[in-house]
Amino acid sequence: MTIAGLADRLGMSKASVSYALNGQPGVSEPTRARVLALAAELGWYASSSARALSQSRSDAVGIVLGRSPEEVGSESFYMNVLAGIESELSDHDMNLMLRMVTPERTPGPRRDLAVYRRWAGERRVDGVIVFDHISDDPRPQVLAGLRLPHVLVGAAEDAGSAPFGANTTVNQGRDAATVVEALHRLGHRHIAHISGPLALTHEAARSAGVLAHAGRLGMTVVFSASDYTADDGGKATIAVVAGVAPGSPEFPTAIVYGNDLMAIGGLQSLKRLGFSVPGQVSILSWDDSILCKLSSPTVAALARNTMELGRCSAALLLDTLAGHQSANVAMPAGVLKSRESLAEAAWKRP
Amino acid sequence: MTIAGLADRLGMSKASVSYALNGQPGVSEPTRARVLALAAELGWYASSSARALSQSRSDAVGIVLGRSPEEVGSESFYMNVLAGIESELSDHDMNLMLRMVTPERTPGPRRDLAVYRRWAGERRVDGVIVFDHISDDPRPQVLAGLRLPHVLVGAAEDAGSAPFGANTTVNQGRDAATVVEALHRLGHRHIAHISGPLALTHEAARSAGVLAHAGRLGMTVVFSASDYTADDGGKATIAVVAGVAPGSPEFPTAIVYGNDLMAIGGLQSLKRLGFSVPGQVSILSWDDSILCKLSSPTVAALARNTMELGRCSAALLLDTLAGHQSANVAMPAGVLKSRESLAEAAWKRP
Known part of the structure; x- marks a missing residue:
């Protein structure tokens, strides 16, 4: 049964039937209901599978996040970037295909690559957006090989x-200068930087930027890499201040x-340790x-428009x-x- | 070119070629690379479109959220439920198709229904998970009509x-009893309830539950409906305490x-108003x-396992x-x- 067949049975134009089936305006709700009822009765679908075969488009963009669902749920960064991506895709009537793969605890083939291979092989998505770029990241080459x-x-x-x-890019060195120079202006000469995992290229670039700008301004930095959780951030903080006398140059x-x-x-x-912030x-x-x-006190932040980062990445x-x-x-x-x-x-080096 | 054709060209078994193409274990990485390289060279795809036509399965579950991307990004409820859904789907190698449709400001056909119609018509998803049930919700009937x-x-x-x-269900009356009885035990006799929009059935059920249990225990309640944002929650709070003398029975x-x-x-x-919490x-x-x-002070909460709610909904x-x-x-x-x-x-009614 074709759209023409449905139109014949209903005594309507092909255009009206098509509008009704595709959820587009141009037909009244009762008409739409009649068309959908007959289509359902006949088990008729304008299958996207058939359309995709002829058009070679799936109208979906894929994202594989290599994080546990718990992490993604609590990380505002992901949610904001995803929200930005979704707002751009919705404007273009594109779907978002989302997959979370828990990071491997044991060595083995990367599960995210397996998802890309399947999506490409099955033409599930027209393209993908990639998060958490790491050094020697295998994903761009794999995606290029898949022509995705x-x-x-x-x-x-x-x-x-x-x-x-293609990439949306962030100049981490410039942002590092903003952070370090602000601290320098306030008289800070010895600071700590508790970063996320340094395998992430943006964290490595931030640390290099902080080191370079601090050095330029005669400041010293103690580094510690943590895992983005509140728990681990707390532990890294204790390690950084423990055993150092407040007021000493090492604090x-x-x-x-x-x-x-x-x-x-x-x-x-x-x-908890009794320090005043x-x-x-x-x-x-x-x-x-x-x-x-x-929070109390409110926490100073280098604000980046992460929703806009998502929107621009989708637009690109x-x-x-x-x-x-x-x-x-x-x-x-x-x-x-x-x-x-x-x-x-609170105290300044002589 | 079929899998058999690729296997011939490569001098491999059909099974090895299939494993390599589908990202499954069972072939070495160099072998997989050889297969993928030839497949890419020939522009060969084991198209999901063709598979879906034969199998009538899209291996994807859809969600349409009738919220702005900004709201979804800041609401931990959505993120946790989505994370729970994703964890269950990933375990079953199913994809999640996500769509956010900004709520209509002007009357007109609901955009979420249009998305359902398209997804069903195009066989994009095998089923959908529905959030934010409202009174006289048109969605279940539309989805039934689409056989989705x-x-x-x-x-x-x-x-x-x-x-x-089918539904995952929450007994809001029982949870309301937990909340109201706890407040009663602490000596509270006049309380305020600032709910989300009452068009949402769970908010209406909570308000009814609070009213019933407060009445049973001889407590009185002042109600105000807000919109789930921090800003509006603040405004509703001011409205509830403004002009009422602390210590009076109306406070x-x-x-x-x-x-x-x-x-x-x-x-x-x-x-900000100078009240102590x-x-x-x-x-x-x-x-x-x-x-x-x-937050400071930390805020008491009726904790529900929202990730589990998502997981159970997906499993169902x-x-x-x-x-x-x-x-x-x-x-x-x-x-x-x-x-x-x-x-x-702080003070108790005589």
Whole structure:
């Protein structure tokens, strides 16, 4: 049975039947109901499978997140970037195919690559958006091999791209300068930087940037890499301040955290240890969120428009899918939001 | 070119070629690379479109959220339920198709229904999971008309289900008793309930439950419906306490909020107005989250396992898709987490 057949049976035009079946305006609701009732009765579908075979388009964009569902649920970064992606896709009537693969505890083939291979082989998605770029990341080459258009979210400015790939880029060095210079202006000379995992290229670039700008300004930095959770951020904080006498040159008067959860976990640990924030230690989160705004004290943050990062990444992928030549898109600089947790250094080096 | 053709060209077994193409174990990585390289060279795809036509399965579950991406990004409820759904789907190698449709500002055909019609017509998804059940909800009937299996997340215990539908259910009356009885034990006799929109059946059921149990215990309640945002929760809080003398019988000694964001917004407004929490007003959130745990004071909450709600909803849908008779699944009772924001009533009615 074709659309023409349905139209014949119903005594309607093919256009009306098509509008009714595809959920488009142009037919009244009673008419739509009649068409859908007959279509259902006949088990008739304008199958996307048949359409995809002829059009070679699935009208879906895929994302594989290599994180546990728990992590994704509590990380405002992911939710905001996903929300931005979704807003752009919805505007273009595209679907989002989402998959979370828990990171492997044991060595073996990467599960995310297996999902890409299946999606490409089965033509599930027209392209994919890739999070959490790591050094020697195998994904761009695999996706190029699969001829699957892809966009890396927030890659380094000098990161290359594979065939069929493009990047939205963030200049972490520039953002590091913003953070370090703000702390320097407040008199901080010895600071701590508790980053996320350094295998992530953006974390490595941030650490290098903090080191370079601190060195330039005559500041010293103690580094610690954590795992983005509030718990671990708290533990890393204790390790950084434990056994160092407040007031001594080795005591960091400011701590920069790689995300909001670690900053809040650190804040709690500092309070528990009896430190005053910002009286003795200033803290700053490298990503803003509602947690930073609502905690007490409120937590200063380098605010990046993460929803816009998602929107731009989706727009770049759609551009690529439309056959346009796609150059990398640079995201705007982060903006420092000074809040209660950020103050002048409590003591200054002679 | 078929799999047999590829196998011939490569001098391999059909099984090896199939494993390599489908990302399954059973072939070495170099072999997989050889197969994929030739397949890519020939533009060969084991198209899901062709498979779906023969198998009538899309291996995807759809969700249409009638919220703005911003709201979804900040609401821990959605993220946790989605995370639970994703964990169950991943275990069964199913994909999640996600769509956010901004709620209509002007009357007109509901955009979420249009998405369902397209998904069903194009066989994009095998079934859908439905959030935010409202009174006179048109969705179950539309989905039944489309013969699209569906599960309502957290429906009322007495909510019916349409053909092809089943519900995970939450007994809001029982949870209301937990909340109201806890406040009664602490000496609260006049309380405020700032709920989410009452068009949502779970909010209407909660309000009815609070009213019934408060009445039974001789307590009085002032109601206000808000919109789940921190801002509006703050405004509703001001409206509830403004112009009422603390210590008078009309002053609510405890405020129950419909979600964590409103509770935190309310807490900030109370602090700004100079009220002590819990010294003068206790507050409690009807949903737990990291915000409640990390705010200062920490906020008491009726904790429900929202990730498990998502997991069960997905499992119920997969059961339905597997052809099993699916009865509604009742979720466990919420558990009151008493935290710093909850204390004895500051003053008691004579």
